[in-house]
Amino acid sequence: MISQLSWKVGGQQGEGIESTGEVFSIALNRLGYFLYGYRHFSSRIKGGHTNNKIRVSTKQVRSISDDLDILVAFDQETIDVNFHELRDGGIVLADAKFKPSIPESDNVTLYSVPFTEIATELGTSLMKNMVAIGATSAILDIEPNQYHEVVNDTYGKKGEKIVEKNMEAISKGAAYLKDELGFNRQDMFLEKADGHKRMFMIGNDAIALGAIAGGSRFMAAYPITPASEIMEYLIEKLPKFGGAVIQTEDEIAACTMAIGANYAGARTFTASAGPGLSLMMEAIGLSGMTEQPLVIIDTQRGGPSTGLPTKQEQSDLMAMIYGTHGEIPKVVMAPSTVQEAFYDTIEAFNIAEEYQVPVILLTDLQLSLGKQTVEPLDYSEINIRRGKLLTEDLPESENKAYFKRFEVTEDGVSPRVIPGMKNGIHHVTGVEHEETGKPSESASNRVAQMDKRLRKLDGLSFKNPVYKNLQHENPDVLLVGYISTRGTIEEAITRLEEDGIKVNHAQIRLIHPFPTQELEPLVEAAKKVIVVENNATGQLASLLKMNVGNAKKISSLLKYDGNPFLPHEIHTRSKELL
Numbered sequence: 001m002i003s004q005l006s007w008k009v010g011g012q013q014g015e016g017i018e019s020t021g022e023v024f025s026i027a028l029n030r031l032g033y034f035l036y037g038y039r040h041f042s043s044r045i046k047g048g049h050t051n052n053k054i055r056v057s058t059k060q061v062r063s064i065s066d067d068l069d070i071l072v073a074f075d076q077e078t079i080d081v082n083f084h085e086l087r088d089g090g091i092v093l094a095d096a097k098f099k100p101s102i103p104e105s106d107n108v109t110l111y112s113v114p115f116t117e118i119a120t121e122l123g124t125s126l127m128k129n130m131v132a133i134g135a136t137s138a139i140l141d142i143e144p145n146q147y148h149e150v151v152n153d154t155y156g157k158k159g160e161k162i163v164e165k166n167m168e169a170i171s172k173g174a175a176y177l178k179d180e181l182g183f184n185r186q187d188m189f190l191e192k193a194d195g196h197k198r199m200f201m202i203g204n205d206a207i208a209l210g211a212i213a214g215g216s217r218f219m220a221a222y223p224i225t226p227a228s229e230i231m232e233y234l235i236e237k238l239p240k241f242g243g244a245v246i247q248t249e250d251e252i253a254a255c256t257m258a259i260g261a262n263y264a265g266a267r268t269f270t271a272s273a274g275p276g277l278s279l280m281m282e283a284i285g286l287s288g289m290t291e292q293p294l295v296i297i298d299t300q301r302g303g304p305s306t307g308l309p310t311k312q313e314q315s316d317l318m319a320m321i322y323g324t325h326g327e328i329p330k331v332v333m334a335p336s337t338v339q340e341a342f343y344d345t346i347e348a349f350n351i352a353e354e355y356q357v358p359v360i361l362l363t364d365l366q367l368s369l370g371k372q373t374v375e376p377l378d379y380s381e382i383n384i385r386r387g388k389l390l391t392e393d394l395p396e397s398e399n400k401a402y403f404k405r406f407e408v409t410e411d412g413v414s415p416r417v418i419p420g421m422k423n424g425i426h427h428v429t430g431v432e433h434e435e436t437g438k439p440s441e442s443a444s445n446r447v448a449q450m451d452k453r454l455r456k457l458d459g460l461s462f463k464n465p466v467y468k469n470l471q472h473e474n475p476d477v478l479l480v481g482y483i484s485t486r487g488t489i490e491e492a493i494t495r496l497e498e499d500g501i502k503v504n505h506a507q508i509r510l511i512h513p514f515p516t517q518e519l520e521p522l523v524e525a526a527k528k529v530i531v532v533e534n535n536a537t538g539q540l541a542s543l544l545k546m547n548v549g550n551a552k553k554i555s556s557l558l559k560y561d562g563n564p565f566l567p568h569e570i571h572t573r574s575k576e577l578l
Helices: 017-030 076-085 116-121 127-142 142-158 161-182 201-215 228-241 251-263 275-292 317-322 338-354 367-370 445-452 485-499 516-525 539-548 565-576
Strands: 004-012 034-040 049-059 067-074 086-095 108-111 197-201 218-221 244-247 269-273 296-298 331-332 356-363 371-374 466-469 477-481 505-506 510-512 528-533 554-558
Touching: 004 017, 004 076, 004 127, 017 034, 017 127, 017 142, 017 197, 034 367, 049 076, 067 076, 067 127, 076 086, 086 116, 086 127, 086 371, 108 127, 108 161, 116 161, 127 142, 127 161, 127 528, 142 161, 142 565, 197 201, 201 338, 201 356, 201 367, 218 228, 218 251, 228 244, 251 269, 251 275, 251 296, 251 528, 269 275, 275 296, 275 317, 275 356, 296 338, 296 367, 317 356, 317 510, 331 338, 338 356, 338 371, 356 367, 466 485, 466 516, 477 485, 477 516, 477 539, 477 565, 485 505, 485 565, 505 516, 516 539, 528 539, 528 565, 539 554, 554 565
Parallel strands: 004 067, 067 086, 086 108, 218 244, 218 269, 269 296, 296 356, 331 356, 477 505, 477 528, 528 554
Antiparallel strands: 004 049, 034 049, 034 371, 197 371, 331 510, 466 505
């Protein structure tokens, strides 16, 4: 029996590959297994190769596996593209319809199963994915009836007969492998899981749930990969909490609408990817100048321009810090797990209102769309903080003067009111202004207002700005990453330690303002620092050198081909850099 398995299903986009992976993984999640899934898909609605690689384990996993145990193929291209990942003893389950063939190999076995034929006999070829799941269950020693709850949840709205037919397809797939092909191997039988109930979600779902839990009741957005799932989730859920989602005509409108709604007192946000953030830059500056809270989710993808819209990359980092013209205070956060994505979304709203600044929550395609097992969330940790928002009518000021919305304060944060509050009238404009908001080009006022805005973040409090795994006082190497590289780095560290290399790990969760004090001692203690990131220019490494120094001991480990890091890549390339 084995405690961990890597399974992949592939075929043409639009023929049920995603639903195959969903039913398979959700069923195993409900049995108590830990899962991590990553989809490779094309930037088109239908056609083009797509696959879903899912790792199943009795312990927590947060990365894609290096190799592959089982490949389920609905076409020959799936075999041609993915065969190299199969380990010795691996299995190919392929639809007999396309007369599958595999490269000559003594160590990989092909089982040709008539997925389409069996499904057609049951009423529709669309159920071929259920036949494939059944064949897989025979290999793993999982009874077909374990899928009933998931099949019922997925297809129950279509009627009991459809559920029964899908379950029959699963049973016939398992029976064909055992009875017709004589499958009797036991080397891939999965150890029993603990049976505990856990959540199973993508990062975008966690962000959307975090927005609801954090008190947001309005989202303005324009669809874009890989951010669209946030909007789709909230279109369904937010109205149940008295909220609304508006699909705007473009990202400029989405950002300015979010600013306006925040000005009116609501907690609002928008979400997009790199191209959308480029369009929002002027509006982000407006948020900074008018000191209106603003939360933006940037789900990074391959760029520049349209680039690789459905592929992994982490190349928006510098743009998110320095993209706006002029100088404004800004916060850039980078959660590294699905759980952190939930809690950090809530914290983004708190920080945006406490300091009256734009806050960018930076994710990447792997974290946004990668689906993984998540321990139950602790809702008792939720804390809503609205800063200096005044909620009661104000006393009349002397001479009926306008309210000092942009008052110069010691901490840089001015009192804030919402429209309609008695005695709260003030100007709001994107040009430089004095304390009541009236435009002003006075040199002294300019300095006072700039200094006020820029000292806001001096008092910024952010819990655990750097995730640390420090096993050694003087390590051979400090591995540094951000966002989705965390799980892969952790797995590589285990292998490096087995090689006798002493490794510490820092995953940066607050990108701007940069957590220099947290990182300085870690860099000083290490003989070598290797920064792992999915871009071509080493943007995170550059930030580390700018803010911490020790440039000579800092090296970059980069990958920018559109694919996430694999554990063996970090393991082997780290050894080369040492």
